[in-house]
Amino acid sequence: MSSRYSIFVKLGSNRDLSKLELSVLLKKIGLEDITFTEWMDYIFLKLSRNYFTKFFKLLDNTGSIIKAGYLNSEVNVEKEVEWKNKVKDHLVKNIDKHSSDKIKQLKIALDVQAKNLDLRNNIVTSIRKIITDYTNDMKIQAKILGIKKTYSQLSPYQFYKENLHRRGFEITSFVVKSKIIFGVTNWVTNPLLDIKQDEGRQSRLFTHGTSIKLARTLIFLSGVSSDGLVLDPFCGTGTILIEALKQKMQTIGVDKDPKCFRISKENLNAFSLKYPAKAKMKDKWTVYSQDSSDLVKILKSKNLDAIVTEPYLGPFLKDLPLTEEAGEIMKSLEKLYINVLREGSKFLKDNGKIVFILPVYKYPNGLEMKPNVERIASQCSLHVQERSKFFHISLPVQIGRKHNVINRCLIIFTNQLE
Ligand SMILES: C[S@@+](CC[C@H](N)C(=O)[O-])C[C@H]1O[C@@H](n2cnc3c(N)ncnc32)[C@H](O)[C@@H]1O
Structure with missing residues (x-):
């Protein structure tokens, strides 16, 4: 050339x-x-x-x-x-x-x-x-x-x-x-495929769903290959699970809200019927209705290739809370994430990844509040990935627009140093 x-x-x-x-x-x-x-x-x-x-x-x-x-x-x-x-x-x-x-x-x-x-x-x-x-x-x-x-x-x-x-x-x-x-x-x-898939979803709950594109990104970043097993412990309406199925992975979803449990099941069923050829879809996914702090009830062996999720990000807020209230929210979220990841990571294979979204509150004075990533990692015996292999990207990576007051960021934990 x-x-x-x-x-x-x-x-x-x-x-x-x-x-x-x-x-x-x-x-x-x-x-x-x-x-x-x-x-x-x-x-x-x-x-x-x-x-x-x-x-x-x-x-x-x-x-x-x-x-x-x-x-x-x-x-x-x-x-x-x-x-x-x-x-x-x-x-x-x-x-x-x-x-x-x-x-x-x-x-x-x-x-x-x-x-x-x-x-x-x-x-x-x-x-x-x-x-x-x-x-x-x-x-x-x-x-x-x-x-x-x-x-x-x-x-x-x-x-x-x-x-x-x-x-x-x-x-x-x-x-x-x-x-x-x-x-x-x-x-x-191809946005037309996403539009078709979105219209084809049995049920949607906008407050409980990850966007299709972001779900695809999160699954891709997990690095899992086809047939690998992925857990979404906050599966909402099952968007991340469906993206994993599209890549021929096996999935387990958990959500404590019975409505979300029903909706994700409906969405996954509809997807399996639509794409039966994608290697026996029905055997490839399971959804549970329970609190993810108790994963030990459903996970049996150390066979997860990755945990990929956009978890519960705190109460729905129109405006930024006062910093004291924000501190309390972040503390309780941190506790939830630690409980879930500490359990979940016990079932993660060696070199397994956890692709995770965190909420970030940004204050006009430059103050940024989010759950403490290092504390989550140390409490769960995990490592935080700090940069990408190529292109010098530092993690966490911000998701959403720069000017949003309530924002999100993407982090990746590993159970072994890369
Ligand atoms: C942002 S949504 C998840 C979106 C989802 N990852 C997707 O692919 O569409 C957060 C979900 O976490 C669920 N949730 C909150 N606390 C939970 C807990 N302790 N255990 C399990 N699910 C929980 C909520 O019911 C909600 O559906």
Whole structure:
């Protein structure tokens, strides 16, 4: 490959979370070391070709990464004739690859990323003209998508609504310093699947459910492979359990609220009926209605690969409580988490992970209140993961918007030092 970079990855709005997922993904495919560059919302990675298939396949299991693709060639932005020729080569190659007798109209999208917006608009206009001229010459019916008066790239939602993955392709290019790098999108997160799954849920309780995307991220971060066993001791409506089942894991859910117990069972049943082919779904999950401080009643042997949960995060609050009240809430949550994790971790296999969400109250004076992570770890004989393998991410990672008053963060405990 002539390009300096071979793969691009577009990070989600929570960049640290996406980088954490990417780090786990690279570890999963067996990489010990990587060369990467971070640029705007993107990571450019040098990967050897034998990793490509696994890499793109595993992206489906992530919850926060937006898209990824190959980078094919690069050229100096000053050399206009040269880069225009490159665009044409790139276009011809992709048209050949993607057009067929079955496709009546080829759809082509453009994603041009540059810090200089005038330059980006010029490049978009030029590429658009090259596409129009070439497809007219070749009498190919082509539609260029996503270009309005002011340039806009397609969102993942539009990408799938337009059926672009079946009927065309997206040219992706980056203007980095003096170079234009040309590539093609190969994978985009599919929000339509999540929307369908959400609509298909038997029952929803918004105060007791983790979002599908976050649930997928948490399961992915556990690093468990298919057939592994995952426990969610605060299973709510079963969202995390379903994400685990989608990755062909086995799951145990516990919730002390009988209504949540019933709803998660309904949701899991509906999911199993819908996807019976996913390896005998019915035998792969169990849900219990009880307090998770008493896990010893249901867990028998040390066979858990991970505990993954968004637990009870305290009472529903519209505004921040006074610091004294907040202190009391955090103390009681810490106690609950210690009780549950101390029990649960006894059934965790060696090198098992606990992927956990904590509430964080942020005060305007900069004061931050959350349960004490170190104390939870020491009381449960666990270690706190402090950073990711790649990309220098420090944990905990904040979840939710920066300006939220009541926030959450993601932590990972391990029962052995990595
Ligand atoms: C934020 S929700 C969990 C969402 C869930 N992880 C999902 O995937 O949708 C928290 C849940 O914890 C449950 N809960 C609170 N205290 C509990 C306890 N001591 N034992 C078991 N479940 C508890 C609540 O009933 C609630 O359903």
